[in-house]
Amino acid sequence: GIQVEQSPPDLILQEGANSTLRCNFSDSVNNLQWFHQNPWGQLINLFYIPSGTKQNGRLSATTVATERYSLLYISSSQTTDSGVYFCAVGGGKLIFGQGTELSVKP
């Protein structure tokens, strides 16, 4: 089956810093999504991005499908950005990575 690897597993930032989260996947996919899991466990949709680049405020994402990776950029980080970020890929059902746990310090 498809393997999904996220890096780094943990990241600590000072408020205002920028960061890049990476997602590598082992096979071609029709769907790639980035989620932020809030402290209560709900997965919040950030991007649906099987290919190309999208931006939403301080967040942007790029997927290079031919090279099987995706990047999530967070600029000017805020404490509310803390939490776990998941990349998930698939063609219907989603296969999740292990997540990147981000902690933003004031």
Add this chain to the structure above:
Amino acid sequence: DTGVSQNPRHKITKRGQNVTFRCDPISEHNRLYWYRQTLGQGPEFLTYFQNEAQLEKSRLLSDRFSAERPKGSFSTLEIQRTEQGDSAMYLCASSWDSRNNNAEAFFGQGTRLTVV
């Protein structure tokens, strides 16, 4: 539409009891997925429905687990004879998928199960 809704939000049960969870998807979505997430891990796929048909089941879904989507709308996930290893967050998601387009999936708040 209020999004994907799951009930209950929390469930504590004694080992050996049966539990049932409900998921109400986004109304126009034809696909409904169940996932399980344990502490420190990403969600793992359990099963999915296209309308009322259950099309795939993971090997994680033991014989004690059963899922239904009788009218192609809401779904239930039942766990019989619960074990402590069943303690996890159970997540439901829905999407509108056609043959050539796997669309964005949206998740509910989850049901956190604790087996004591």
